[in-house]
Amino acid sequence: xxxxxxxxxxxxxxxxxxxxxxxxxxxxxxxxxxxxxxxxxxxxxxxxxxxxxxxxxxxxxxxxxxxxxxxxxxxxxxxxxxxxxxxxxxxxxxxxxxxxxxxxxxxxxxxxxxxxxxxxxxxxxxxxxxxxxxxxxxxxxxxxxxxxxxxxxxxxxxxxxxxxxxxxxxxxxxxxxxxxxxxxxxxxxxxxxxxxxxxxx
Amino acid sequence: xxxxxxxxxxxxxxxxxxxxxxxxxxxxxxxxxxxxxxxxxxxxxxxxxxxxxxxxxxxxxxxxxxxxxxxxxxxxxxxxxxxxxxxxxxxxxxxxxxxxxxxxxxxxxxxxxxxxxxxxxxxxxxxxxxxxxxxxxxxxxxxxxxxxxx
Numbered sequence: 001x002x003x004x005x006x007x008x009x010x011x012x013x014x015x016x017x018x019x020x021x022x023x024x025x026x027x028x029x030x031x032x033x034x035x036x037x038x039x040x041x042x043x044x045x046x047x048x049x050x051x052x053x054x055x056x057x058x059x060x061x062x063x064x065x066x067x068x069x070x071x072x073x074x075x076x077x078x079x080x081x082x083x084x085x086x087x088x089x090x091x092x093x094x095x096x097x098x099x100x101x102x103x104x105x106x107x108x109x110x111x112x113x114x115x116x117x118x119x120x121x122x123x124x125x126x127x128x129x130x131x132x133x134x135x136x137x138x139x140x141x142x143x144x145x146x147x148x149x150x151x152x153x154x155x156x157x158x159x160x161x162x163x164x165x166x167x168x169x170x171x172x173x174x175x176x177x178x179x180x181x182x183x184x185x186x187x188x189x190x191x192x193x194x195x196x197x198x199x200x201x
Numbered sequence: 202x203x204x205x206x207x208x209x210x211x212x213x214x215x216x217x218x219x220x221x222x223x224x225x226x227x228x229x230x231x232x233x234x235x236x237x238x239x240x241x242x243x244x245x246x247x248x249x250x251x252x253x254x255x256x257x258x259x260x261x262x263x264x265x266x267x268x269x270x271x272x273x274x275x276x277x278x279x280x281x282x283x284x285x286x287x288x289x290x291x292x293x294x295x296x297x298x299x300x301x302x303x304x305x306x307x308x309x310x311x312x313x314x315x316x317x318x319x320x321x322x323x324x325x326x327x328x329x330x331x332x333x334x335x336x337x338x339x340x341x342x343x344x345x346x347x348x349x350x351x
Binding site for chain 2: 023026032084
């Protein structure tokens with residue numbers, strides 16, 4: 001206790017002398033690749049701020065201080081502060097959507113050439129993480145749908161391995177009806193939602 | 202010929218969800234862009250890394266002067282760090298069918314660019330970036346965080 005008080009006192013003096021920089025956090029909202037602008041909330045025990053404008057920033061200068069008033073930063077300042085982090089962004093993952101003959105794990109004729117395209121992407125990108133995920137629409141029994149989605153994902157994984165993909169990089173799963181390609185209500189048949197998505201990261 | 206036997210065994214292991222790489226922790230994603238120096242702290246041991254590798258829950262990444270890195274998470278979240286930065290992948294769940302979703306990343310210092318992915322779209326309240334003096338709640342999708350002076 002006494003020790004802490006002593007340290008706090010020392011830090012206060014050092015802060016006054018400018019030697020003890022206060023911890024500071026800055027958050028900047030950026031436009032998305034498609035030009036849209038999302039939102040983030042910056043908060044601590046003392047308060048919160050919402051950012052919802054492009055290049056809008058908020059600074060927080062201590063746990064015991066509320067987030068400051070948001071301001072818009074210039075592109076030059078953002079580049080100066082964040083340039084290397086922005087430049088290190090990985091390129092977007094490649095998505096492939098495969099469709100099946102109704103009720104089966106047989107690829108539709110249109111989807112068959114995608115196996116070769118996925119193999120080419122794997123050869124070019126040398127990914128460590130390729131996900132093979134079965135999806136369903138919202139119609140019918142969830143259990144049956146999940147099983148079919150999983151079987152289809154496994155079928156695609158076998159095709160990829162058969163064509164030369166390293167099984168060690170494949171992650172196979174079913175997301176059931178949780179991630180729809182075409183948004184619908186519950187119990188809606190939508191063939192485009194019954195699919196396997198392969199993502200090469 | 203041996204390949205014919207190995208492939209089904211590997212596939213069976215994969216399908217059963219067996220950890221092939223000896224890690225029982227959740228696979229979070231993989232490193233893509235690396236510019237040295239970059240360090241990975243796992244199980245209490247920090248080592249230099251110079252080539253892409255898979256990342257698991259609990260991993261801590263650090264860049265030195267002039268270093269930078271980019272990582273892609275399994276839900277397509279993209280995180281990249283500038284020089285002299287340190288980040289922990291504290292929590293990651295991506296099992297939409299089981300409704301288990303979450304991502305918590307802690308930025309100790311430095312600069313980070315973040316583009317949120319599917320977890321933030323499905324469960325926005327479960328995605329957080331913890332910085333030393335504030336928490337960023339992610340409603341989507343692209344933002345920058347800088348932490349200094351700790």
